[in-house]
Amino acid sequence: MTEITENEDAHEFRSEAVSLWRITFAPLIWAVHFAACYGATALVCAKDGAVDGLRLGIGIGTGVALVAIVWLGWQAWQQWDLVRDRDWENDQGTGEDRHQFLGHAAFLLAVISFIGVSYVALPALLIGTCR
Amino acid sequence: MTRPAPLPVAEGPYPPTEEMLNAPVPPEEQERGKAELRAAWKTPEGWRYFSAVNNTEVGVWYALTAFGFMLLAGLLALAMRVQLAFPGMTFLDADRFNQFFTMHGSAMMFLFAVPMFEAISILLLPAFLGARDMPFPRLSAYGYWCFLIGGCFVLGSLLFDAGPKAGWFMYPPLATEEEGVGPDIWLLGLSFIEVASIAAAVELIVGALKCRPPGMRVNIMPLYAWYVMVVGGMILFAFPPLIAGDFLFELQRSFDWPFFDPERGGDPILWQHLFWIFGHPEVYIVFLPSIAIAAMIVPTVARRPIVGYSWIVLSAVGTGFLSFGLWVHHMFTTGLPQMSLAFFSAASEAVVIPTGIQLFAFIATLMVGRVRMSLPMLWIAGALAIFVAGGLTGVMLAIVPFNWAAHDTYFVVAHLHYTLFGGMVFPVIAGVYYFYPFFAKKLLSERLGRWSFWLIFTGFNVTFLPMHLTGLMGMPRRVFTYPESSGWGTLNLVSTIGAFVVAAGFAVFVYDLLRPKSRQGQIPRNPWDAGTLEFSHDVPEEAWGVRSVPYITSRYPLWDQPKLVERMDAGRYYLPDAPDHQRETVVTSVIDAKPIYVQRVTGPAWITIWAAIFTGGAFIFPTFHIYKPAIVCGAFAIVCVLYWLWTSTARPPRDEMREAGLGLRLPTYTSGPDAVGWWGMWITMLGDATAFASIVFGFFFYWTARPDFLPAGTDHAIGTWVAAAALLGVLAWAATLLAREVNRRGNVMLARLALGLAPLSAAAAAATAWLAVRDLDPVSHVYPAILWALMVWLVVHLCAGIVMQCYCLAGSLFGKVTPRHDADLRNVTLYWHFMALKVLVTAALLGLVPGWLP
Numbered sequence: 001m002t003e004i005t006e007n008e009d010a011h012e013f014r015s016e017a018v019s020l021w022r023i024t025f026a027p028l029i030w031a032v033h034f035a036a037c038y039g040a041t042a043l044v045c046a047k048d049g050a051v052d053g054l055r056l057g058i059g060i061g062t063g064v065a066l067v068a069i070v071w072l073g074w075q076a077w078q079q080w081d082l083v084r085d086r087d088w089e090n091d092q093g094t095g096e097d098r099h100q101f102l103g104h105a106a107f108l109l110a111v112i113s114f115i116g117v118s119y120v121a122l123p124a125l126l127i128g129t130c131r
Numbered sequence: 132m133t134r135p136a137p138l139p140v141a142e143g144p145y146p147p148t149e150e151m152l153n154a155p156v157p158p159e160e161q162e163r164g165k166a167e168l169r170a171a172w173k174t175p176e177g178w179r180y181f182s183a184v185n186n187t188e189v190g191v192w193y194a195l196t197a198f199g200f201m202l203l204a205g206l207l208a209l210a211m212r213v214q215l216a217f218p219g220m221t222f223l224d225a226d227r228f229n230q231f232f233t234m235h236g237s238a239m240m241f242l243f244a245v246p247m248f249e250a251i252s253i254l255l256l257p258a259f260l261g262a263r264d265m266p267f268p269r270l271s272a273y274g275y276w277c278f279l280i281g282g283c284f285v286l287g288s289l290l291f292d293a294g295p296k297a298g299w300f301m302y303p304p305l306a307t308e309e310e311g312v313g314p315d316i317w318l319l320g321l322s323f324i325e326v327a328s329i330a331a332a333v334e335l336i337v338g339a340l341k342c343r344p345p346g347m348r349v350n351i352m353p354l355y356a357w358y359v360m361v362v363g364g365m366i367l368f369a370f371p372p373l374i375a376g377d378f379l380f381e382l383q384r385s386f387d388w389p390f391f392d393p394e395r396g397g398d399p400i401l402w403q404h405l406f407w408i409f410g411h412p413e414v415y416i417v418f419l420p421s422i423a424i425a426a427m428i429v430p431t432v433a434r435r436p437i438v439g440y441s442w443i444v445l446s447a448v449g450t451g452f453l454s455f456g457l458w459v460h461h462m463f464t465t466g467l468p469q470m471s472l473a474f475f476s477a478a479s480e481a482v483v484i485p486t487g488i489q490l491f492a493f494i495a496t497l498m499v500g501r502v503r504m505s506l507p508m509l510w511i512a513g514a515l516a517i518f519v520a521g522g523l524t525g526v527m528l529a530i531v532p533f534n535w536a537a538h539d540t541y542f543v544v545a546h547l548h549y550t551l552f553g554g555m556v557f558p559v560i561a562g563v564y565y566f567y568p569f570f571a572k573k574l575l576s577e578r579l580g581r582w583s584f585w586l587i588f589t590g591f592n593v594t595f596l597p598m599h600l601t602g603l604m605g606m607p608r609r610v611f612t613y614p615e616s617s618g619w620g621t622l623n624l625v626s627t628i629g630a631f632v633v634a635a636g637f638a639v640f641v642y643d644l645l646r647p648k649s650r651q652g653q654i655p656r657n658p659w660d661a662g663t664l665e666f667s668h669d670v671p672e673e674a675w676g677v678r679s680v681p682y683i684t685s686r687y688p689l690w691d692q693p694k695l696v697e698r699m700d701a702g703r704y705y706l707p708d709a710p711d712h713q714r715e716t717v718v719t720s721v722i723d724a725k726p727i728y729v730q731r732v733t734g735p736a737w738i739t740i741w742a743a744i745f746t747g748g749a750f751i752f753p754t755f756h757i758y759k760p761a762i763v764c765g766a767f768a769i770v771c772v773l774y775w776l777w778t779s780t781a782r783p784p785r786d787e788m789r790e791a792g793l794g795l796r797l798p799t800y801t802s803g804p805d806a807v808g809w810w811g812m813w814i815t816m817l818g819d820a821t822a823f824a825s826i827v828f829g830f831f832f833y834w835t836a837r838p839d840f841l842p843a844g845t846d847h848a849i850g851t852w853v854a855a856a857a858l859l860g861v862l863a864w865a866a867t868l869l870a871r872e873v874n875r876r877g878n879v880m881l882a883r884l885a886l887g888l889a890p891l892s893a894a895a896a897a898a899t900a901w902l903a904v905r906d907l908d909p910v911s912h913v914y915p916a917i918l919w920a921l922m923v924w925l926v927v928h929l930c931a932g933i934v935m936q937c938y939c940l941a942g943s944l945f946g947k948v949t950p951r952h953d954a955d956l957r958n959v960t961l962y963w964h965f966m967a968l969k970v971l972v973t974a975a976l977l978g979l980v981p982g983w984l985p
């Protein structure tokens with residue numbers, strides 16, 4: 001029998017013990033990247049029309065965003081720990097399954113964010129004008 | 132000065148062992164617990180019934196009201212279909228046709244789709260989570276009464292021929308210049324309902340995060356709860372831009388401040404941005420909770436756990452994010468730069484991926500399961516078929532050149548009805564059939580259900596499939612008639628016939644829903660053999676929600692925890708009694724659902740109805756430009772809410788601990804991030820900050836979009852007063868923070884002093900903010916107008932902050948707030964953290980940014 005005051009999970013799987021926010025980091029990067037692309041384009045096209053600089057900037061920003069997402073995705077992949085225990089579902093009511101589930105969800109969100117960021121960067125690659 | 136002892140925390144064994152759960156409960160204990168719970172949760176009778184706040188009552192009223200509004204909006208559509216059946220019809224004149232299509236869209240979105248989500252969630256979420264009720268039942272009731280008043284007001288305008296007629300998205304300049312009160316009714320009536328929506332979102336997010344049963348960690352909570360959390364978050368970030376837009380719009384309508392008037396520096400495109408930043412996520416706000424119903428039905432039908440739980444979570448969260456990057460695809464023809472359009476086109480294509488994933492997860496579950504076809508599944512199958520068709524035309528419309536061609540034609544009408552019928556109407560009806568045994572304790576008719584399905588499914592396709600073609604042949608939407616030479620006559624006639632078939636299907640459904648079923652006898656408790664907690668309900672009905680709050684270790688507890696229901700019924704789990712005859716529920720931690728404390732839940736009250744009536748007055752009088760009664764109503768509304776908070780929330784408890792069952796002792800009071808009130812404030816402030824950010828966005832939007840912003844030689848806000856406002860505002864924040872800290876350390880006198888100083892400082896900040904812009908003329912140009920708007924926004928929030936500080940001061944003086952029981956003070960400090968940020972940003976925009984802009 002364990003006491004409720006003993007917090008055995010808190011040490012072992014501390015990373016998300018207080019918050020769900022972690023799984024949204026990758027989509028948040030997508031959101032920031034998206035808003036920055038849109039804002040910068042609106043500004044450049046309305047003010048001076050320096051499209052080449054804009055495209056370069058979006059390219060650099062996209063690179064940074066993708067690297068950050070890959071890094072988050074890699075961390076989430078390790079947290080999911082699929083290779084070791086081959087557990088795809090993580091459907092038990094244990095601290096370990098909760099920990100791995102959040103890793104799984106964060107990993108999948110990193111994948112979709114990677115795709116989203118790549119899609120949003122395509123216009124800057126393909127379109128060379130504000131018109 | 133001695134430091135007060137900290138509040139007690141939970142103690143005792145947890146998690147419960149199998150041995151503890153097997154110990155029998157003596158029969159007299161069981162009877163005592165039942166009697167106490169019955170007394171605590173008794174639903175008021177007779178005319179007092181309407182003072183009920185229990186989620187099962189409010190949820191049913193909410194759902195029926197939203198459904199009633201939907202039927203009325205459907206009748207408007209039928210009238211429009213009659214008018215369009217033949218070329219040159221004169222059934223409706225142009226003016227009434229305009230009112231009808233505007234009201235059809237507005238009512239379906241604002242009075243049916245979003246409220247229906249809130250209604251269903253209020254009704255079902257506590258049952259999914261084995262909770263007794265939502266954390267803030269009176270807030271749900273208040274939201275419901277606001278919704279009822281606002282909805283009747285907006286729809287009622289049609290009876291006086293005074294309805295809005297500029298279309299459901301109210302584009303200026305058409306809507307700003309429109310004569311009569313139509314647009315004002317739309318703006319104020321719907322703002323009022325939006326406030327109710329945000330209230331419901333706060334309630335639902337806190338419910339899903341904090342009111343789960345012990346043991347239900349995030350990886351095993353029902354998928355519906357994930358969707359509720361995502362959708363609640365989306366409401367928080369989607370509705371505030373619209374509220375900010377409404378605020379600017381109404382300032383232009385009432386006081387001629389030129390936010391959308393290009394002749395004085397305004398820009399109608401700003402409205403389109405603010406509207407669609409709301410409007411596109413809105414589509415997903417409607418879609419996700421409905422597809423969440425499918426996520427509950429599909430495993431039951433397939434008789435196995437859902438395939439790809441994590442993938443569905445990904446899909447819900449991913450769609451929630453990506454849906455905020457789509458809004459400009461409603462604005463492809465406004466002349467924005469090509470590259471900007473392409474960003475939104477790309478994001479619109481990307482959102483298809485998560486949306487598709489969840490549909491594939493459902494199909495996979497059905498493929499590997501042992502499917503037992505049922506009526507709810509028939510509706511889900513219809514939903515998937517229709518939604519996929521709507522999704523495919525959506526992919527087409529997200530491509531800019533095709534969009535230009537199809538823009539504002541019936542192709543768009545067909546597309547949006549396919550997505551909304553497939554994504555919302557069909558799953559919701561499936562949900563009604565599936566959950567009817569839960570909330571009505573009766574079954575709906577299988578035969579009538581099939582009739583209704585095939586009528587609506589056939590009728591729907593007969594109505595809307597031809598519209599793709601009508602649109603491609605060039606028929607614009609929103610025309611009240613068309614010439615015979617156009618060649619659109621036959622297709623329109625087919626659509627009209629189909630619309631009547633849909634109506635017949637709904638008639639069958641309504642009859643089945645409302646016909647008396649007293650001869651049916653008692654239904655089985657779990658008629659579908661579902662695995663989730665809501666089907667542990669009591670038949671015949673008990674008002675207590677759950678007999679005892681279970682300990683959960685599985686995603687499908689009714690399948691995997693064999694003795695669960697028996698133990699719940701015996702009162703073997705948590706809170707099996709109510710010694711004080713008080714309503715209570717267990718509050719648990721966000722991630723792992725460890726019990727933290729026992730939350731007192733508020734009971735029946737009339738005050739919520741009074742608060743809603745006065746809030747209604749505060750919104751409805753300004754529609755007719757009557758301001759004094761509006762201010763009086765607003766003041767009374769505030770008094771009502773304060774009375775309700777003062778008398779029934781966060782009162783220091785008589786007993787600090789409560790025997791919660793299974794040897795666990797839980798505190799009855801907590802403050803700060805453990806408490807549901809703190810979460811309510813935090814979530815509300817996120818929404819409020821979004822609205823503020825939308826106005827700030829407006830400021831910079833004018834700067835990028837308008838060459839005459841800032842206008843040459845214009846007057847600016849007075850720097851000294853701006854600086855004074857910033858300083859005083861920050862001082863008010865610091866005093867509040869100081870009060871919280873010294874109060875916690877037991878120095879009550881200093882805390883009271885700080886709480887006396889803080890409102891004075893805040894009032895001075897409001898006065899100086901006004902002085903800073905007093906000499907500017909907001910009617911002359913958009914620049915002074917937006918400075919005024921920022922000032923008004925700030926002052927209103929400062930006033931709210933002052934009321935809160937005074938509330939805490941009074942609490943301290945009258946023993947409601949003590950060094951140990953400081954929940955109110957901590958929540959108010961949280962408000963003031965956001966307030967300080969607003970003060971600084973507003974001051975920067977008023978005083979600094981105009982000097983920096985090139």
